[in-house]
Structure formats: structure tokens, C-alpha cells
Amino acid sequence: AQSVAQPEDQVNVAEGNPLTVKCTYSVSGNPYLFWYVQYPNRGLQFLLKYITGDNLVKGSYGFEAEFNKSQTSFHLKKPSALVSDSALYFCAVRDFMDSNYQLIWGAGTKLIIKP
Amino acid sequence: DAGVIQSPRHEVTEMGQEVTLRCKPISGHNSLFWYRQTMMRGLELLIYFNNNVPIDDSGMPEDRFSAKMPNASFSTLKIQPSEPRDSAVYFCASTRSDTEAFFGQGTRLTVV
Numbered sequence: 001a002q003s004v005a006q007p008e009d010q011v012n013v014a015e016g017n018p019l020t021v022k023c024t025y026s027v028s029g030n031p032y033l034f035w036y037v038q039y040p041n042r043g044l045q046f047l048l049k050y051i052t053g054d055n056l057v058k059g060s061y062g063f064e065a066e067f068n069k070s071q072t073s074f075h076l077k078k079p080s081a082l083v084s085d086s087a088l089y090f091c092a093v094r095d096f097m098d099s100n101y102q103l104i105w106g107a108g109t110k111l112i113i114k115p
Numbered sequence: 116d117a118g119v120i121q122s123p124r125h126e127v128t129e130m131g132q133e134v135t136l137r138c139k140p141i142s143g144h145n146s147l148f149w150y151r152q153t154m155m156r157g158l159e160l161l162i163y164f165n166n167n168v169p170i171d172d173s174g175m176p177e178d179r180f181s182a183k184m185p186n187a188s189f190s191t192l193k194i195q196p197s198e199p200r201d202s203a204v205y206f207c208a209s210t211r212s213d214t215e216a217f218f219g220q221g222t223r224l225t226v227v
Contacts, residue, residue: 034215034216036218042220042221043206043218043219043220043221044206044208044218045218046215046216046217049215090158092216101146101165101210101211101212101216102160102163102170102171103148103160103210103216105158105160107157107158108157108158
């Protein structure tokens with residue numbers, strides 16, 4: 001069965017420090033992987049995706065993520081956190097072979113950046 | 116493109132009333148998803164369509180919920196009769212094969 005795990009409900013980071021939000025996945029075929037961010041009272045916004053190619057993917061707002069096939073992980077990272085990065089982050093996966101393009105979502109991780 | 120458009124943005128209704136939420140996906144996208152988000156249950160997939168055909172409605176809570184997609188540019192989610200526990204933010208999203216899913220701004224439903 002396909003699944004996504006975000007093991008941390010909340011991550012606290014001091015402003016200026018590096019941040020990591022973890023995501024691991026399980027799919028039967030090759031994965032398409034996505035990160036989304038949700039600010040309070042807003043919809044989900046796309047941050048970045050891995051489809052194929054370079055394992056390190058760069059996205060919006062200075063975020064990046066590394067695809068690790070052996071560990072089935074796709075952790076979101078940023079070298080220096082900003083208070084404005086505080087939001088809810090979702091990881092999602094889609095099976096490359098799924099012709100219905102169904103996304104499997106993680107439960108979300110609340111990121112809190114403290115000044 | 117204006118993105119995924121949902122209406123209304125906010126809806127307050129009394130228990131027992133019918134509620135209809137609307138979604139216009141991005142032109143050219145052939146998959147459409149309806150989600151519900153609450154503090155208690157997080158983000159839940161209710162139903163999704165591929166080429167206007169409902170593929171999986173196992174997430175629809177009960178028979179009071181129904182969704183239609185009469186054409187590629189319009190979908191509705193209907194709740195009849197509505198109950199206070201239906202209060203949530205409802206999101207619509209669309210995608211095609213080689214892109215990420217794009218979300219609308221959501222409809223905040225309050226049933227009193």
C-alpha cells in the first residue's frame with residue numbers, strides 16, 4: 001500500500017538556523033514526490049517536486065529537498081530559517097504508474113521558527 | 116491562468132440546509148480532487164475525478180455528500196442535509212500527468 005509518513009507533528013527552529021522537515025514514503029513503483037506549504041487561513045501552495053534527475057531539488061522561498069531512494073525519504077531543508085517560514089508543511093507522493101494521478105499525503109508538520 | 120477557483124470563499128448555513136460548493140479547475144487539467152481539512156482530522160481526500168469520471172469516492176463521509184463533474188471545467192460538492200460536524204475548510208485541486216496539483220483557496224463552511 002502506498003503511504004507517506006511525516007514523523008514529526010511539530011518542528012521548532014531558531015531563526016537563522018538550518019531546518020529539516022522529514023518525509024518518508026512507500027510506493028509500489030517509481031515515485032513523484034512533492035512538498036507543499038500552507039499558511040494560516042490559506043490554501044496549499046506548491047513548493048517543489050522530484051520527478052526524475054538530480055536528487056537535490058530546489059524550490060520556492062529558498063527551500064530544497066533531497067530524494068534518497070535507498071532510504072525512501074524526501075526531507076525538506078533550508079539553510080537559514082526565517083520567522084516567515086512558520087507554517088504547516090505537507091509531503092505528498094504519487095506513483096509514476098498511477099494513471100489516475102492520485103496523491104498520497106502525509107499528515108503535515110507544523111514548523112515554528114522562533115526569533 | 117487564474118488558477119483553481121472555488122466559490123464561495125465562506126459559507127454559513129443552518130443545520131439541515133443544502134450546501135453547494137463549486138470548483139473551476141485549471142484549463143487542461145484532467146484530474147480533480149476534493150479535500151476536507153479540519154483541526155481534528157487534518158487533510159482528507161473526499162473524492163477525485165479523472166477525465167470527469169469519479170474514480171474513488173471512498174472518502175465521502177456518508178450519503179449526505181455528493182459530487183459531480185458535468186464537464187472538464189466545473190465540479191460541485193453538495194451536502195444535503197448539512198450538519199454542524201460538516202464544518203471545515205473544503206479544498207478543490209486539479210492536476211495533469213506531468214504537473215503538481217494546484218489548490219484553490221478553499222471554502223470555509225460553518226454549519227450552525
